[in-house]
Every structure is written in C-alpha cells, then in structure tokens.
Amino acid sequence: MSLLGHGSEALRARHRRAAFFRLFCAAMTAFGMVVLVVLLTRIWREGHAWVDWQFLSSFPSRKPELAGILSALVGTAWLVVLTALVSVPLGVGSAVYLEEYAPNNRWTRFLEVNLANLAGVPSIIYGILGLAVFVRGFGLGRSLLAGSLTLSLLVLPVIIVASREAIRTVPASFRHAAYALGATRRQAVVHHVLPAAIPGILTGVILALSRAIGETAPLVVVGAFGYVAFVPAGVLDDFTALPIQIYNWTARPQEEFHALAAAGILVLLAVLMLMNATAVWIRQRARRNRPW
Amino acid sequence: MVAAHDAPLVPRPRPEIERSEGRMEPVAATPVLEAKGVSIAYGEKVAVREVSLQFLENRITAIIGPSGCGKSTLLRAFNRMNELIGDVHTTGNFLYRGEDIYSRDVDPVQVRRRIGMVFQKPNPFPRSIFQNVAWGPAINGLALKSELPARVEEALRMAALWDEVKDRLDDSGFSLSGGQQQRLCIARTLAMEPDVILLDEPASALDPVSTAAIEDLLFELKKRYTIVIVTHNMQQAARVSDFTAFLESGKLVEFGETDQVFTRPRQKRTEDYVTGRFG
Numbered sequence: 230m231s232l233l234g235h236g237s238e239a240l241r242a243r244h245r246r247a248a249f250f251r252l253f254c255a256a257m258t259a260f261g262m263v264v265l266v267v268l269l270t271r272i273w274r275e276g277h278a279w280v281d282w283q284f285l286s287s288f289p290s291r292k293p294e295l296a297g298i299l300s301a302l303v304g305t306a307w308l309v310v311l312t313a314l315v316s317v318p319l320g321v322g323s324a325v326y327l328e329e330y331a332p333n334n335r336w337t338r339f340l341e342v343n344l345a346n347l348a349g350v351p352s353i354i355y356g357i358l359g360l361a362v363f364v365r366g367f368g369l370g371r372s373l374l375a376g377s378l379t380l381s382l383l384v385l386p387v388i389i390v391a392s393r394e395a396i397r398t399v400p401a402s403f404r405h406a407a408y409a410l411g412a413t414r415r416q417a418v419v420h421h422v423l424p425a426a427i428p429g430i431l432t433g434v435i436l437a438l439s440r441a442i443g444e445t446a447p448l449v450v451v452g453a454f455g456y457v458a459f460v461p462a463g464v465l466d467d468f469t470a471l472p473i474q475i476y477n478w479t480a481r482p483q484e485e486f487h488a489l490a491a492a493g494i495l496v497l498l499a500v501l502m503l504m505n506a507t508a509v510w511i512r513q514r515a516r517r518n519r520p521w
Numbered sequence: 522m523v524a525a526h527d528a529p530l531v532p533r534p535r536p537e538i539e540r541s542e543g544r545m546e547p548v549a550a551t552p553v554l555e556a557k558g559v560s561i562a563y564g565e566k567v568a569v570r571e572v573s574l575q576f577l578e579n580r581i582t583a584i585i586g587p588s589g590c591g592k593s594t595l596l597r598a599f600n601r602m603n604e605l606i607g608d609v610h611t612t613g614n615f616l617y618r619g620e621d622i623y624s625r626d627v628d629p630v631q632v633r634r635r636i637g638m639v640f641q642k643p644n645p646f647p648r649s650i651f652q653n654v655a656w657g658p659a660i661n662g663l664a665l666k667s668e669l670p671a672r673v674e675e676a677l678r679m680a681a682l683w684d685e686v687k688d689r690l691d692d693s694g695f696s697l698s699g700g701q702q703q704r705l706c707i708a709r710t711l712a713m714e715p716d717v718i719l720l721d722e723p724a725s726a727l728d729p730v731s732t733a734a735i736e737d738l739l740f741e742l743k744k745r746y747t748i749v750i751v752t753h754n755m756q757q758a759a760r761v762s763d764f765t766a767f768l769e770s771g772k773l774v775e776f777g778e779t780d781q782v783f784t785r786p787r788q789k790r791t792e793d794y795v796t797g798r799f800g
C-alpha cells in the first residue's frame with residue numbers, strides 16, 4: 230500500500246472544500262468585474278459617437294448637436310491646479326510635522342485619529358462647510374477659488390495620510406547618517422527624507438486629486454453652474470466642472486442629452502485613467518530605482 | 522544657522538602624526554571622552570547602569586559584551602544619538618575634553634560634528650559617491666564649494682577607498698560593495714574632520730576580507746583620531762584595540778589595557794566571556 234497515494238474520505242472532503250473556497254473567491258471577483266464591464270459598455274455604446282473635436286471644443290448649448298464640454302473641461306483643469314496648489318503644501322507640511330517633529334503624546338495621537346476620521350467624512354459636509362466659510366464667510370462667491378478651497382479640504386486628509394506613509398518608508402538609517410554628520414533636523418528632512426519620499430507623496434497626491442475631479446456634491450453645494458458659456462479667466466470667475474456638466478445633462482428629459490452625459494462620462498473616465506496611470510508609472514519607476 | 526568658522530569647543534593642537542609602528546605609549550594620552558557614573562534607560566528598562574570609563578586620545582578603545590548588554594546604547598550616548606530614538610533617559614556625566622556633552626548650552630549638532638559615528642550596517646545616502654562625502658562639510662559650512670573636491674579626495678584616501686572609486690565618483694554610493702560602502706561611510710565621517718570616531722559594530726555585516734580592510738584602516742586612523750569601537754567579535758577587539766571595556770547587563774565588568782583584559786582578566790566573568798565560555 231502506498232504511503233503517498235489517495236487519502237481517506239476525510240482528506241478528499243478537505244480538498245473539495247478547498248476547491249469550493251477558491252471558486253467562491255473567484256466568483257466574488259468576477260461579480261465586480263462583470264458589473265463594471267456592463268456599465269462601461271453601456272456608457273460606451275451610448276456616448277462614444279458623440280465624443281469628437283466639436284464636443285471637446287464647444288460650450289454647452291440647448292441644441293444637443295452643438296453642445297460641448299469645453300467650459301467643464303477647462304473648469305476641471307483649473308480646479309485640479311488650484312486644489313493642488315493649496316492642498317499639497319498644506320498636506321505635505323502637516324505630514325512632515327507629524328512624522329518628524331510632533332512629540333509622541335496624547336495630543337498627537339488625538340490629531341492622528343481625527344485625521345483618519347476626516348478622510349471618511351461625506352463630501353457633501355465639506356461642501357456645506359465650503360459654502361459657509363469660503364462662499365459666504367470670505368465672500369468669495371460661487372467662484373473657482375471657493376470650489377478649489379473646498380476640494381482642498383476634502384483631499385487634505387488623504388494627502389496627509391499618503392505623505393506620512395511615504396515619509397515613514399524612508400529608512401531611519403538615512404536620518405541617523407545625516408544627524409551623525411551634524412545635520413539639523415531641517416537639513417536631514419529637506420536633503421534626505423523628502424527626496425526619498427517624493428515618489429510616494431506624488432502618487433498619493435495624484436490619487437487624491439483624481440478623487441477631487443470626480444466629486445460632484447460639494448461643488449453643487451458651493452455653487453458650480455450647470456451652464457457656463459465661457460472659459461474662466463481667473464480664480465474668482467464662475468465655473469462648471471465635468472461631473473457638474475454630466476449631472477446637468479442627465480437631469481434633462483431629452484434622450485440626446487443623456488447621450489451627451491455618457492460622452493462626458495467617457496471624457497472624465499479618460500482623464501481619471503490618465504492620472505491613475507501616471508501614479509502607477511511613478512510608483513513603478515521609483516520602486517525600480519530605489520537602491521535600499 | 523550655518524556658521525562658516527566657529528571656534529572649537531576647546532582649542533586643541535592637532536596631534537603630530539606618529540610614524541612609529543605598533544602601539545603608542547599610554548603616558549602621552551589624555552582622556553578625550555569620559556563617562557562618569559552614567560545610566561541610560563529606555564522608558565522603564567535600564568540599559569546601562571552606573572558606568573564610568575575614559576577614552577584616551579589617539580587610542581582605540583573597544584567595548585565588548587554579549588548582545589543586549591547596552592554597549593551600543595552607551596556608544597550612542599557619546600554623540601547624543603539616543604535622543605533621536607525617543608524615550609531615553611540619561612543620567613550621569615558625559616564629558617568631551619572636560620565639557621559636559623549634555624549641558625543645556627551645548628548644541629547636539631556641534632557634538633556630532635566633533636564626535637563622528639559609523640553605523641553597524643553601511644548606510645550611504647542614495648546619492649553619488651562624491652556627494653556622500655561632500656554633504657557633511659557642505660551643510661556645516663566647513664569648506665567652500667571649490668574646496669570640496671580636495672576634501673573629498675583626502676577623506677577617501679584616508680579611508681583607503683580613493684584608488685577604487687576615483688574614476689567613478691559620480692556613481693551611486695549603492696553601486697559599491699558592502700565593504701566599500703562601509704569605507705565610504707567612514708570617509709564621510711572623516712570629511713567632517715572630527716576629533717573622535719565612534720564605530721558601532723562596523724564590520725559585523727561584512728565578509729572577512731572587508732573586515733580586515735576596516736581593521737587595517739583603524740590602525741591608520743588612530744594616528745589622527747580617538748576611536749571607540751563597539752564589537753561583539755572578541756578577536757577583533759583583541760586585534761585592534763589598545764583598551765577594552767567589558768560590559769554585561771548594562772554594567773561595566775572590567776576595563777583596562779586590551780592585553781591585560783584578554784590575557785590576565787581580573788574578573789571571573791571577563792575570563793569566561795573572552796575565553797568563549799558564554800556569550
């Protein structure tokens with residue numbers, strides 16, 4: 230009788246359960262994939278015929294065949310740049326403080342827990358805050374600046390958390406080497422810790438900004454317009470953005486506008502994929518070049 | 522913040538480089554570093570208890586002892602590296618040429634400039650070989666930009682690395698072998714022109730050939746520097762050092778000339794350790 234041959238009934242039952250578990254997990258994965266593919270195909274079928282140069286270079290219009298997303302596209306670009314300008318210094322600065330300077334005490338831990346909670350606050354709450362503080366309090370009105378500041382608040386916790394992760398992965402040996410050579414904390418951080426952490430920080434920033442791009446609710450509250458027939462020229466101008474424009478079109482009764490919305494979604498998805506691909510590329514490149 | 526030329530803590534003439542072979546006469550030496558009744562604790566855990574010892578000028582002192590005996594902690598206390606780790610409580614006196622290293626008006630940055638350190642694992646910066654060596658003098662304003670190449674070359678020569686890297690100074694420090702990386706870290710420390718060099722098990726991550734290269738280097742360096750080396754390798758301590766301190770469970774068991782500690786130990790514990798009966 231072979232020692233390694235077919236086992237008992239109990240062993241066969243274990244193998245069956247193992248195979249079933251594997252199948253179960255694969256099915257769960259497939260479910261998500263199928264839903265995504267169905268959604269994407271539907272939108273593609275409905276919208277891809279509308280995505281052309283005319284669509285990208287025209288302002289919205291009451292006539293579907295003349296309507297385009299130029300003002301929304303430019304508005305989104307403005308929002309991304311302004312949001313990055315505000316949130317990156319704030320976020321990276323906070324992350325450096327928390328990782329490199331803050332004493333490890335109860336107050337710091339309290340801050341950390343609340344930062345994590347802030348990342349989970351519904352975006353509409355940020356919109357209401359933005360409306361009260363930036364639009365009314367600072368009197369910025371329904372402007373690009375008010376919208377960007379609101380989105381900055383929204384992505385700040387994400388940027389802080391991602392930057393802290395990146396800073397934490399920098400080996401302590403770099404810091405020790407720097408200090409042992411008579412570096413001040415600033416010199417150690419600016420010359421060695423931050424350069425080593427930048428790929429990770431950049432990845433986090435891009436992912437945070439791509440989240441901001443897709444946000445609709447806070448911008449609706451802050452007062453983005455559904456119909457803007459000009460390209461904003463300054464930070465205090467009225468604006469619209471891709472998700473707002475899409476929302477506006479889906480809310481109309483005519484079929485053609487629904488198709489326009491699908492086309493807008495395709496453009497938005499393309500922008501998001503481009504940003505995420507950039508983030509992945511940066512991460513891969515940094516991982517390859519990392520000598521430690 | 523960056524002072525181009527600040528006065529030394531204590532004026533001192535650079536000792537003449539002695540060309541004679543072998544160990545120097547102990548009478549000429551003066552204590553450069555001194556610990557007086559020092560204890561170091563991490564939170565509740567006491568790592569070093571009531572240790573007193575001296576490190577003499579142009580001598581190599583080895584600190585030996587089993588893992589976890591507190592030897593690295595004691596070493597790091599001399600250039601105030603422990604406080605970077607966090608909750609460390611240090612008592613007693615650490616003196617550098619008579620000056621209290623932990624005095625309130627002493628700047629730890631100044632301490633670390635005079636008392637350099639080489640770590641257990643080679644830790645070059647992810648920069649070029651040149652930049653690795655030039656960074657310390659540059660940030661401390663010790664050399665003009667135009668003087669840096671000469672200073673880098675001198676440091677690399679002293680670290681016996683120059684001939685191996687002179688044609689590839691722009692390559693990454695990580696392109697070197699482990700032993701070369703450690704000599705690069707030594708060169709980086711030498712470029713600061715410190716007074717004392719602390720080495721924390723500098724050869725424990727290296728192969729025997731690289732280890733021998735580092736040990737040869739130490740003989741050269743002690744002509745100009747005061748050296749303290751922590752090691753768990755007793756042969757290494759016996760080979761390179763003039764004085765040996767044996768630490769166990771945070772207590773100083775024995776401290777004396779290396780020959781005496783290894784051949785005629787006064788304490789039974791020392792004898793057991795150096796003859797390999799434990800540890």
